[in-house]
Amino acid sequence: MLPALTLLLVCQLLGEIVIRALGLPVPGPVLGMFFLFLFLLLRDGPSTELRTTAQALLQHLSLLFVPAGTGVVLYLRLIQEEWLAISVALCVSTLLAMLVSAAVMRLAQRPQEETP
Amino acid sequence: MTPAPLNELWVYLATSPLLGLTLTLLAYQAAHHIYQRSGQHPLANPVLIAVAILGSLLWLSDTAYETYFAGAQFVHFLLGPATVALAVPLYTHFRQVRRLLGPLTLALLAGSSVAIVSAVLIARALGASAVIQASLAPKSVTTPIAMGIAEKIGGLPSLTAVLVIFTGILGAALGPALLRRAGLRDPAGNGFAMGIAAHGVGTARAFQLNEQSGAFAALAMGLNGLFTAVLLPAVAHWLL
Numbered sequence: 007m008l009p010a011l012t013l014l015l016v017c018q019l020l021g022e023i024v025i026r027a028l029g030l031p032v033p034g035p036v037l038g039m040f041f042l043f044l045f046l047l048l049r050d051g052p053s054t055e056l057r058t059t060a061q062a063l064l065q066h067l068s069l070l071f072v073p074a075g076t077g078v079v080l081y082l083r084l085i086q087e088e089w090l091a092i093s094v095a096l097c098v099s100t101l102l103a104m105l106v107s108a109a110v111m112r113l114a115q116r117p118q119e120e121t122p
Numbered sequence: 123m124t125p126a127p128l129n130e131l132w133v134y135l136a137t138s139p140l141l142g143l144t145l146t147l148l149a150y151q152a153a154h155h156i157y158q159r160s161g162q163h164p165l166a167n168p169v170l171i172a173v174a175i176l177g178s179l180l181w182l183s184d185t186a187y188e189t190y191f192a193g194a195q196f197v198h199f200l201l202g203p204a205t206v207a208l209a210v211p212l213y214t215h216f217r218q219v220r221r222l223l224g225p226l227t228l229a230l231l232a233g234s235s236v237a238i239v240s241a242v243l244i245a246r247a248l249g250a251s252a253v254i255q256a257s258l259a260p261k262s263v264t265t266p267i268a269m270g271i272a273e274k275i276g277g278l279p280s281l282t283a284v285l286v287i288f289t290g291i292l293g294a295a296l297g298p299a300l301l302r303r304a305g306l307r308d309p310a311g312n313g314f315a316m317g318i319a320a321h322g323v324g325t326a327r328a329f330q331l332n333e334q335s336g337a338f339a340a341l342a343m344g345l346n347g348l349f350t351a352v353l354l355p356a357v358a359h360w361l362l
Contacts, residue, residue, distance in 0.1 A: 014203040021206075031351040033266035035205035036344050042209035052210050060207035063200065064336070067326035068169050068294075069150045070201045073194035074265060075173040075287040077280065079180050080187050084254075084281065091248035095258055096285065099241035100293045101300055103262055104319035107233030107342075108301050111311035114225035 010059035017042040136185065142193020149175040164295040169287070169323060201322070205264075208325070208340035215337040218310060226314060230342065233318035234349050237262035242361055256362055257282045260350055261289040264321040267347040275358040286321065293320025294327035309335045317342025 020041050022034030030037070046052055052060070078085070085092055126134075135141045153171035160166040180190055191198070212219070219226065241258045250258070256277035260268040265286050272282035297320060301312050313335030316324035321343045329336030 011203065014206045017206045017209075018202045031267070031270060032348060033205075033264070033270075035202040036264070036267070036347055038202070038206040039209045039212070039340075039344060042206050043212055046209060046213040047216075051213065057210060060210035063204045063207045064211070064326075064329055067204055067329065068323065069147075069172075070197055070204055071169055071287055071290065071323050071326070072146055072150055072172045072176065073191060073198040074283055075169055075291070076176045076180070076190065076194070077187060078173060078284045078288070079177045081281050081284055085284075088250050088254050091245045091250035092254060092258070092285070094248055095241050095245040095250070096261065096289055097292055097296075098244055099237060099258075100262065100289050100319050101296060102240050103233050103237035104293055104297050104315045104324075105300065105304060105306075106236045107229045107318045108306045108308075108311050108315035109304070110229040110232045111222075111225050111314060112306060112308060114228045115222070115308075115311070 010056040139193035142190045146194045167295040170291045211337035234346050261285045263350045264347050274355045290320045290323025293324045310338045313338035314342045318346045
């Protein structure tokens with residue numbers, strides 16, 4: 007587990023360094039994900055150990071959003087003033103974007119399926 | 123040895139990161155338990171319930187969010203390595219990603235644009251202020267990118283962070299049922315859609331549905347982050 011965690015942190019660190027050096031508009035971890043992906047392509051896949059560690063982290067991914075979400079307590083008043091606009095915009099826009107993405111995926115795949 | 127008076131005990135607990143960290147884990151496990159007991163009802167979303175529990179505790183004990191976060195930051199920190207770890211399932215499903223490159227690109231362009239434009243237009247139609255509109259625009263993108271964008275286009279970055287999480291909770295809670303009802307059942311396509319509209323929280327939910335959905339959601343989250351970071355600042359002057 008230790009080498010796998012170290013590899014994840016090294017990729018993240020490289021990501022953070024590169025985005026700062028080049029002034030990219032991407033967060034370090036997202037670039038780090040790309041670096042790890044390249045590493046996996048070069049090494050022909052993850053070790054069993056890396057796979058297990060990644061699974062352990064991703065299994066509880068939802069938990070990791072809880073501290074940031076609790077930040078809502080800082081904005082209760084602002085949100086209260088415009089709660090209707092905010093909640094309708096969030097609900098409709100999020101579900102609409104999801105529906106459109108999935109529908110476009112299906113429509114775009116259809117011609118491919120017909121060719122053998 | 124005489125026992126410490128209660129107020130001294132409270133001073134220790136309130137200043138040590140241990141309490142915030144432990145409460146975060148306890149609240150999440152309680153929330154997860156409720157979610158399972160409800161038969162995985164969408165409205166019993168574990169992130170939502172955990173946030174409600176912790177928010178109420180902070181309010182009742184009159185504790186500052188900063189004090190809580192001093193402990194919770196250790197959980198928050200793991201978001202970084204967990205994001206990097208998304209490369210592993212992505213690699214596993216890479217062959218399928220390559221085969222679907224065309225449809226994935228089209229879905230990204232359509233979904234990302236709809237997520238931005240519809241949020242701004244609906245908020246404006248309902249009379250939201252300019253700051254709220256700008257803070258809402260990058261709501262479907264993963265938190266750190268969304269905060270950077272909000273700052274560039276005149277929103278409040280920390281408010282955006284909260285709106286982003288609630289977007290994710292909504293998408294994760296209601297998205298799978300909506301897609302199923304619309305007759306969309308492709309695990310790859312639905313995962314990709316959840317990643318576009320509901321970033322990391324949607325990705326977490328997609329992983330619970332199946333690993334293939336999770337891999338495509340992770341890909342969508344990364345791509346939508348990049349795409350929105352380029353697109354939104356460029357179109358902000360006429361959209362907002």
